[in-house]
Amino acid sequence: MSDLLDIDPLMMDVIIEHYRNPHNFGELNPCEIKIEDGNPSCGDQIKMTINTKEGKIDDIKFSGKGCIISQAAASILTDMVKGMDIEEAKKITKEQMLENLIIPVGPMRLKCALLALKVLKKALYGKDFVGEEDD
Amino acid sequence: MDEKSLTDEEIKKIREDFPILKRKINGEDLIYLDNAATTQKPKSVIERMENFLKNSNANIHRAIHTLGYEATTMYENAHKKVANFIGAKSMKEIVFVRNATEGLNLVAHSWSSRFLKPSDEVVLTIMEHHSNLVPWLIMRDKIGINLKFIKLNKDGVLDLKEAESLITKKTKLVGVIHASNVLGLINDIKPLREMARNVGAKILVDGAQSLPHIPVNVKELDVDFFAASSHKMLGPTGIGVLYGKRELLEEMPPFLTGGDMISTVTLQGATWNELPFKFEAGTPAFVEATGFDEAINYLESIGMERIFNYEKELERYVYENLNSMDFIELYGHKAGDNLAVFSFNIKGVHPHDAANLLDKFGIAVRSGNHCAQPLMNYLNMDNTLRASFYLYNTKEEAQKLFVALEKIYKLFNR
Ligand SMILES: Cc1ncc(COP(=O)(O)O)c(C=O)c1O
Numbered sequence: 001m002s003d004l005l006d007i008d009p010l011m012m013d014v015i016i017e018h019y020r021n022p023h024n025f026g027e028l029n030p031c032e033i034k035i036e037d038g039n040p041s042c043g044d045q046i047k048m049t050i051n052t053k054e055g056k057i058d059d060i061k062f063s064g065k066g067c068i069i070s071q072a073a074a075s076i077l078t079d080m081v082k083g084m085d086i087e088e089a090k091k092i093t094k095e096q097m098l099e100n101l102i103i104p105v106g107p108m109r110l111k112c113a114l115l116a117l118k119v120l121k122k123a124l125y126g127k128d129f130v131g132e133e134d135d
Numbered sequence: 136m137d138e139k140s141l142t143d144e145e146i147k148k149i150r151e152d153f154p155i156l157k158r159k160i161n162g163e164d165l166i167y168l169d170n171a172a173t174t175q176k177p178k179s180v181i182e183r184m185e186n187f188l189k190n191s192n193a194n195i196h197r198a199i200h201t202l203g204y205e206a207t208t209m210y211e212n213a214h215k216k217v218a219n220f221i222g223a224k225s226m227k228e229i230v231f232v233r234n235a236t237e238g239l240n241l242v243a244h245s246w247s248s249r250f251l252k253p254s255d256e257v258v259l260t261i262m263e264h265h266s267n268l269v270p271w272l273i274m275r276d277k278i279g280i281n282l283k284f285i286k287l288n289k290d291g292v293l294d295l296k297e298a299e300s301l302i303t304k305k306t307k308l309v310g311v312i313h314a315s316n317v318l319g320l321i322n323d324i325k326p327l328r329e330m331a332r333n334v335g336a337k338i339l340v341d342g343a344q345s346l347p348h349i350p351v352n353v354k355e356l357d358v359d360f361f362a363a364s365s366h367k368m369l370g371p372t373g374i375g376v377l378y379g380k381r382e383l384l385e386e387m388p389p390f391l392t393g394g395d396m397i398s399t400v401t402l403q404g405a406t407w408n409e410l411p412f413k414f415e416a417g418t419p420a421f422v423e424a425t426g427f428d429e430a431i432n433y434l435e436s437i438g439m440e441r442i443f444n445y446e447k448e449l450e451r452y453v454y455e456n457l458n459s460m461d462f463i464e465l466y467g468h469k470a471g472d473n474l475a476v477f478s479f480n481i482k483g484v485h486p487h488d489a490a491n492l493l494d495k496f497g498i499a500v501r502s503g504n505h506c507a508q509p510l511m512n513y514l515n516m517d518n519t520l521r522a523s524f525y526l527y528n529t530k531e532e533a534q535k536l537f538v539a540l541e542k543i544y545k546l547f548n549r
Binding site: 009013016041042065068069108109112 | 484485491502504518549
């Protein structure tokens with residue numbers, strides 16, 4: 001379970017800060033890659049714009065709306081991958097994403113926590129994107 | 136009991152009848168406030184179905200043996216129970232369907248195929264649940280009818296002036312949600328029925344949220360169709376009811392076809408079984424029908440009038456509290472009669488997060504768009520939390536909700 005009530009208040013503050021003042025928020029214009037996806041069941045929505053240079057993610061921005069977990073995850077993930085090799089970014093696992101989210105999330109919130117990663121993968125794999133079985 | 140409402144004593148007894156209310160969620164007593172989605176079941180309903188399965192199970196209408204006879208009798212008696220509960224003339228007007236959704240689809244498909252032609256109009260409200268909207272969107276594309284929507288006036292209730300201008304000689308049917316699953320608002324059916332009658336149109340009522348909470352008499356309401364679901368009124372899932380005026384049902388073609396709904400079949404054609412079985416193709420939910428019957432027994436033993444009055448008290452109590460909290464954004468409840476169904480948000484907290492946190496307090500509420508996207512868009516509501524009460528809920532539970540809401544607000548605003 002995501003024990004938002006039980007977690008260390010300092011960690012909670014970090015997440016709330018990401019929610020209120022997300023990093024890398026906005027849209028790159030012009031941009032090479034632009035992609036958007038959402039969770040229809042809860043209405044979370046994330047759009048990413050990306051520019052690449054020499055095999056790296058040169059710049060990345062996201063915009064969207066939704067719950068604290070989906071939006072904080074996008075803020076954290078875009079921090080993580082800015083400047084990263086594209087090939088390396090493609091390999092980021094769900095587990096890595098969850099670890100970097102700082103707060104624990106339970107089964108009911110996994111979709112929220114992993115939406116940003118899904119959008120990133122869609123962006124980087126392009127037509128070759130194959131979703132997870134349980135998506 | 137001749138009290139007008141339920142006494143504290145009585146509520147205590149009622150709560151004892153619902154085994155699930157003893158459950159702990161995250162170490163806290165369950166506070167179940169998602170009754171607009173589905174309701175909990177009393178022991179009597181659970182036991183009735185268990186008894187049926189242990190002692191009387193057999194397919195209906197097909198067997199001469201004792202069990203078949205018992206099962207058939209109970210299944211038909213359940214129709215009679217529902218007929219009596221809603222004031223229908225006979226069980227011929229009571230079609231058992233899977234749920235309200237199927238009942239509404241039955242009307243949209245069967246009645247329309249017989250009575251609608253291109254350019255005819257169907258008037259609905261902006262408040263309809265998707266189940267009384269999507270079937271009509273499909274009929275619009277299939278038959279070429281036009282749809283019109285009655286919106287809300289500035290008080291926040293259905294705009295009857297607008298209704299008057301939308302319901303014309305072209306109108307063949309008016310479809311209206313009896314009580315909104317988003318706002319709790321109870322729509323006054325009479326003026327709409329009169330407008331429909333004046334132009335010779337039929338009137339269809341979605342009673343999924345009203346029948347569990349409001350005394351309903353279809354003869355007094357004088358509507359043509361009325362649909363509801365058992366699971367929202369203490370009964371099991373898998374069964375619901377479509378009431379239809381007999382003359383109409385007689386003239387309508389079957390919806391689903393196959394076994395049980397025919398009279399004779401040759402390779403050249405078939406003739407239909409009598410009402411209501413013409414509309415009950417295939418093996419129906421006869422186990423659940425006994426549970427539905429028992430759920431009505433339970434509601435009748437308390438009395439719908441008293442249930443309504445008690446929930447009205449809850450509604451006012453919760454309204455006054457939520458309305459006085461400046462960190463809560465509450466929708467509706469400012470005008471008209473309302474069920475204890477509340478859509479709201481905690482300022483600055485996404486409803487998904489809030490519902491997740493309320494669960495930590497053992498409180499079950501829903502978050503989302505509540506299958507009424509056009510209404511949400513119209514009112515500029517994004518997603519919301521929804522707390523919906525029933526006869527087993529108490530003011531004490533509501534107080535715990537208020538405390539939890541404030542804690543969550545503070546967590547996000549330290
Ligand atoms: C007003 C209204 N109509 C129809 C329905 C559909 O009920 P069911 O899902 O049982 O068919 C619901 C249930 O959510 C409802 O609230």
